[in-house]
Amino acid sequence: MQLSRARALADPLIVLDTCDSTNAELRRRAEAGERLGHLAVLLTDAQTAGRGRLGRTWTAPAGSALAVSVLLRDLPADIDRWGWIPLAAGVAMTDAVAAQLPGRAVGLKWPNDVLVDGRKICGILAEVTPHGVIVGTGVNTAMTESELPVPSATSFAALGAPVDVDRLLADHLSGLEARVAGLTASGDAVASGLHAEAQQRCLSIGRDVEVTLPGGEMLHGRATGLQDDGCLLVDVEGTVRAIASGDVVHARLA
Numbered sequence: 001m002q003l004s005r006a007r008a009l010a011d012p013l014i015v016l017d018t019c020d021s022t023n024a025e026l027r028r029r030a031e032a033g034e035r036l037g038h039l040a041v042l043l044t045d046a047q048t049a050g051r052g053r054l055g056r057t058w059t060a061p062a063g064s065a066l067a068v069s070v071l072l073r074d075l076p077a078d079i080d081r082w083g084w085i086p087l088a089a090g091v092a093m094t095d096a097v098a099a100q101l102p103g104r105a106v107g108l109k110w111p112n113d114v115l116v117d118g119r120k121i122c123g124i125l126a127e128v129t130p131h132g133v134i135v136g137t138g139v140n141t142a143m144t145e146s147e148l149p150v151p152s153a154t155s156f157a158a159l160g161a162p163v164d165v166d167r168l169l170a171d172h173l174s175g176l177e178a179r180v181a182g183l184t185a186s187g188d189a190v191a192s193g194l195h196a197e198a199q200q201r202c203l204s205i206g207r208d209v210e211v212t213l214p215g216g217e218m219l220h221g222r223a224t225g226l227q228d229d230g231c232l233l234v235d236v237e238g239t240v241r242a243i244a245s246g247d248v249v250h251a252r253l254a
Helices: 004-009 022-031 079-098 165-186 194-201
Strands: 013-015 040-044 065-072 106-109 113-116 119-129 132-140 208-212 218-226 232-236 239-243 250-253
Touching: 004 165, 022 040, 022 065, 022 119, 022 132, 040 165, 065 165, 079 106, 079 113, 079 119, 079 132, 079 165, 079 194, 106 194, 132 165, 165 194, 194 218, 208 232, 218 239
Parallel strands: 013 040
Antiparallel strands: 040 065, 065 132, 106 113, 113 119, 119 132, 208 218, 208 250, 218 232, 232 239
């Protein structure tokens, strides 16, 4: 892969022919003392044991999807603000995907999916480590219609759209870095503008949603907005509930 634009932003950019999990491999390298700066990137288009939320396994045929993990070291002093990092990544990737799919409806399904015309093209998983926060993204690039795992998924190829991987990655990295830097400098998602950006791109807001919590409780209501800490506000029969991403098994657009 020719990744000159992305390489200029990453510190460093590590490309692997194959990898079990890019998040796990980046963490292993950090723990081994490898020099990895803020915005260190590890990627592959052949991930064999990727992980989604709640320990789910994510795999794709070799060459059909891009798995990218980014190490963030320059973080807000207030750890409570770190909950905004997955949303910062979601906003950045939403914009990166939209830039290459003009005319398509691209948005963020809270808390961690990028959708195109209502179908998932990208998933995001952020993990806190002793070395910083690792943000993993999986983007369906060359996956054909027959290779898509579920009918609700899509890809650039399935949409008949060519993808410039270098541009996609560079746009994602620059957007993520800028939003995390703004959050770190201000210490507040509202002041930095991230709150407004996430609300604008969030497809869940204004829609009926079904939220499944770990204990099995299912909430049906109307998503009304994002709380200052990034929680999704859901009006359930007149009572507004604040749902944290870590407390959600599934949040489906009804």
